[in-house]
Structures are given as C-alpha cells and as structure tokens.
Amino acid sequence: MDFLIAGLTAITWKQVVMWAIGGLLIYLAIKKDYEPALLLPMGFGAILVNLPLSGVINQTVQGIGEVNGIVDWLFNIGIAASEALPLLLFIGIGAMIDFGPLLSNPKMFLFGAAAQFGIFLTITVAVLCGFGLKDAAAIGIIGAADGPTSILVSQVLKSNYIGPIAVAAYSYMALVPIIQPAAIKLVTTKKERRIRMPYNPKNVSRATRILFPILVTVIAGIVAPQSVSLVGFLMFGNLIRECGRLDSLSQTAQKELANLVTLLLGITISASMKAEQFVSPYTLLIMALGLVAFVFDTIGGVLFAKFLNLFLKHKINPMVGAAGISAFPMSARVVQKMALKEDNQNHLLMHAVGANVSGQIASVIAGGIILGLVPGMIH
Template sequence: MDVFIDALNSLGQGFLNLTWQSGIMISIGCLLLYLGIGRKIEPLLLIPIGFGVVLGNLPLANLAAQDEGGVINLLYNTGILTEIFPVLLFVGLGAMIDFGPLLANPIVLIFGAAGQFGIFITLLLALGLGFAKQEAVSIAVIGACDGPTAIYVASKFARDLLPAVSIAAYSYMALVPIIQPPIMRAMTTKKERAILMPPGEKHVSQRVKILFPIIAGILTILIAPMGAPLMGMLMLGNLLKESGVVSRLVDVSENTIANTVTLLLGLCIGASMLGGNFLKWDTILVFLLGFIAIFMDTVTGMLLGKLIKVISKGKINPLLGAAGTSAFPMSARVVQKEGQKANPRSFLLWHAIGANAGGQIGSVMAASVMLAVMSGLGIGPLGG
C-alpha cells in the first residue's frame, strides 16, 4: 500500500512543483503555438520556439536549456553557446539569397548601410538606460532585423539576455510588414510613393555572380574580421549557389541545414525562456529598445531615400530606403506593395531586393563593427 502511495506521490510531483512563473511561461508557449499553427504567423519559427517554451518550463522535466545534462541543454551548449547554429544558418541564407539585383545596381547598397543606423541609435539609448556595454550591444543588434546575427552577438556577450534578444529579433522580423508601412506612409507623400521607376531587371553575368561572394567575402572580412564566421558562411552559401556545379550542396544548405538548424535553434531558444530569466522588467526594455532600433532603421532609410530622390531629380522612389534592413525579403516585399498601392503601374521589386540584399551585408558589417569596437576596448563576455 505504501509503495502505491509513493508511486502516486511521485506521479504528482510535476503538478506540485509547478510555479506561477512556469504557468505563465507555459501559457506564453501555447500562445506562440496558436500564433504559429492557428494564425500561420512564422510557423517555422513559432512552433519550435513555442513548444520549447512549454517543455523548458515543465517542472522536473530537465528540458530547460539551462538544465545541466538535459537533452536540450546539450543542444544549447553545443549549438548556441558555441555559435554554431547561427553560423550554419548563414550557409543556408547565402544559398537562398540572390545578389544579382544588387550587382546590377550597386548604388542600392547605400540603402543597406542606412538601414543599420537604428542599431547605433539604440546602442546609445540602451547605454543611457543603464545596461552594461555587452548587454547594450546585444540589444542594439536586434535592429539588424536578423535573428541569427542577434543570436550570434548576444551569445557572445550577454547570454542572460539571449532569450529576450532572440525572440525580439525574430518577432520584429516577422512584424516588418506591420511596422514599416505606417512609417513609410508618414514620411512620404502619395506623389513620392507613386514615383515610377523602370522595373530595371538587368542581366548579370555568371562570372560576376561567382566572383562576388569570393571578393566580397575577402574584403569584408579583411575590413571587419570579427564578423568573419557570419560573413564567411553567408558568402560560402552564395558561392555554392552561384557556382552552378554543386546542386546537391545547395540543396542541402538551403533545405536540410537551414531547416534542421531552424528547428533546433527555435527549440533551444524557447527552452531557454524561463519564468526566472524572462518575466522581468529588462525583457520589456529589450523589446521596447528592439522596436526603437527597427523603427529608426526604417526612419533613417527613408530619410536617405528622400535625399536620393532629390539628388536623382525625382527618378528614385524614396520607398526604396525602407528596403535597406536585412529582413529579407520582407522589407523588399513591403516596398513593392506600398509602391504598387500608390501607383498600380509601379513595380519596385527588383530594386528593393537589391537594397534588401545590401541590408543583409550591412547588418553583418554593423555587427562586426560593434564586435570590433568591443574587442578594441578590451570588453569581454558579461560575467566571463
């Protein structure tokens, strides 16, 4: 009889150890699952993250990313803390991205640079709010609109903020179609948005497309070596694609690697979101500052777009400025939609994709510059 009661007691241990914080986090996990499955919002990310949150917060399950020796802890330690997951994801990203529109019209690269200003503005704000330098850098990189880059930087410098930073980065990437249009409309007249540009598709030779990842990889890494793992893998993925001779590796990079890493990364990030480290004031601040970063990316991009419109005597549609973020291809799609809304004849996609691809390079460069500055100042990982 005692054995039976003991067995019943141990069966109920999970319920007895459930805290209100775990309860809230499990509800958040279920909400993410609903958004991914029910509303089809970024299901590839939200389902693994949401289920990771649920698993990580179940008491005694030993499935939190921080539970030493647990399965997810092993994945977290080997994939995220070593930065392998974000770096591998960049191989897939490189294999998917087409730099053709950027190479055909390199001037749009300037939009890719302007789309990163929010990062630096947010860095100053975060420092002003009292965050440590390592935390401020990690929060500011949310403005890169690029999940893997944000994870890469946060895992290097401020691991405590990693869950909040990565969730904020991925959330805002997904919300780009909602965040950017009101800013774009507020900063332009309908006449400006309606500016017609020739669709602009130009042929770029295969030789140029092959040489680009090699030369750009070498140059950018020489300029900012701290971002070498990200830039190197991005350019490797792109070289595989453009070489035209390794279709099997391209297939593996853009499907198997990208999908496997997305699954494991999402699961680990979700399982690292625990009541204790997530339900706190800093998390709200991280989300707020991340929003400011993306808001300012769009504002500075649009300001440059307006300037270029004036310089080009009205030939360049200022909406292109908003495509300079690295939310690829979300920002390009938003620019195309807004242009078409203002003028059904408008078709800005080719130019916008070029600016957006420039933003992808710009965000890695911006992160590299931050890492270089931190390294130059002798600032290491927080608590490390």
C-alpha cells in the first residue's frame, strides 16, 4: 500500500504533459497514419519512461535500491555507446533504394545538394537564439528529413536535446504531404508548376549499379571522413541489393531488419524523452527551428531549379528541386501529386525520385560534414 501511495504522490505535472505528448504521437500514428512504425513506439515509450518510479529507466527507488531499466540499457548500448541502431537501419534503407533514376539522370545530384540549404541556415539561426554550436548543429540536421541521421548527429555531438530533435525530425517527416506543398507554392507560379519534363531514361548497366555504392563510399570518405559510417552502411545495403547474389539477404534487410530496428529505435529514443529534460521552452523552440530547417530545405531545392532555368533550353519543373530532401519516397510522391493536380498529363515521379535518392546521399554527407567541422570549431 505504501508503495502504491508513493507512486501516486511521485507524479509530477511534467510527467502528465509527457503522457499527453505520448498519447498524441500514438494518435498521429494510428489515426492519421503518420510514420506509425516510429511514432507509435516513440509515443508509447514516452509514457513508459515518465511513469513514476518506472522500472524501465535507471533510478534509485526507496526500499528497492538501484533499478537498471531496459529502455536506458537499450539507449546506452544501441545509441549512446555505438550508434548501432541508427546505423543498422541505414542498411535496410540502402537495400530499399533504387538509384537507377539518379544514375540515368546524374544532374539530379545537384538537387540533393541544394536541398540541404535549410540545415546550415537553421544552424546559424539556432546559434543566434542562444544555443551552443553543438546543439545548434544537431537542431539544424532536422532539415535533412532523415530521422536516423538526426539521432546519430545529435548523439555524437552529445547534444542536450536528443529527444526533442528526434521527435521533431520524425514528426516533420510524417508531415511531408502537408508542409511541402505549402512551401513549394510559396515560391513557384502556376505556370512553373505546369512545366512538363519528358522522361527518357538511359540504360544503367549492372556494373554501374554495383560500382556506384562503392565509389560513393570512397568519395564521401575522402571528402567528409566523419560520414563514412552513415554513407557506408547506406551504400552497403544498396550493394546487397544490386550485387544480384544476395536476394534473400536484400529482402531481409528491407523487411525484417528494417522493421525490427525501426521498432527498437523508436522505443529506445524515448530514454531521452524524460519529463525533466523534455518539458521546457527549448523543446518548443527546437520544434520551431526544425520547421524552419525543413521548409528552407524545400525552398532551397526549388529556388536552385529556378536558377538553373535561367540558363537551360529545356526547363526543369522547379517542384522537382523540392524532392531533394531525404524524405524518401514521400517527397517524390508529393511532387508527382502536385504535378498531376496542375496538369493531369504531367508525370514527374521518376525525375522526383532521382532527386529524392540524391537527397538521401546528400543528407548523410551533410551530417558527416557537420560531425567533422563542429568539434574543430569548438576547440
């Protein structure tokens, strides 16, 4: 009875707020179908770690002593000590991606790079808002629209805001169909959105498909050495897909491995969603800055396409530039849907897919560049 009373009296208003946040994430996952594989375990985990005297986190409980919680253990082993969970997820993501549309139209590489503009803009804004450089860099990477990259960068930089950053990253990924159309329409005209782009793909040989992940890893390792773990695991997954000898392993990476790691990652990240750290004005500011990063990544890609059109005979539909963010394949689908709404004969999907997979590579390289530059700038 005393233990029951102790549990009730230990409840704080901040914990109740976290229960509500957890419930909201679960609602969005189930009712709205927003990234359910991630938001549901994150939401349930947020409730778990904020129960009074919870046995899932490390703490001292009167009458019992030290309690070693499973969620804290998973976080320490899978994220804090080795970043294993985000990296393992990249193998599954790499196995899912077909780089064919990008290889058949290499200029789409440019849109992946242009669509990282919001990351570096937001880092500057976050510093001006009073965040330290490490925290600002971790917040800026939300604009990559890549949850595992956001988690990895914030953990390696030892940010104080891993929980809010993860929630912001995955929430905005889930809200791509809502955020991106508004951002695209803000900087394009109806005439520009109706530009047609015939799709005449070049044949991509098997040798090219096999060499591509190897060369990307080597080049990324030379240009941004800190990105090797990110890019390398992504490209390893793609090499499994393209080699033609490991079909069963490729399917396992795409399905069983990716699903299992996604679930574990979602509930594990809740270790950084404890009420004492999460419920603060900084969380709201981080959510706002994450939105800035996301919107300006989209706008950066669109404006870059419009800049290229000043010199090109065959114009690019600027909406394709918006697909340069890493939210694969959602962003490409958004562009296709918008194009068909403007002109039911305008099919931009494959162009957008090329830009989208380019954004996947660019986002992890951007994360590696940040990991390489920020510690040196601080010291």
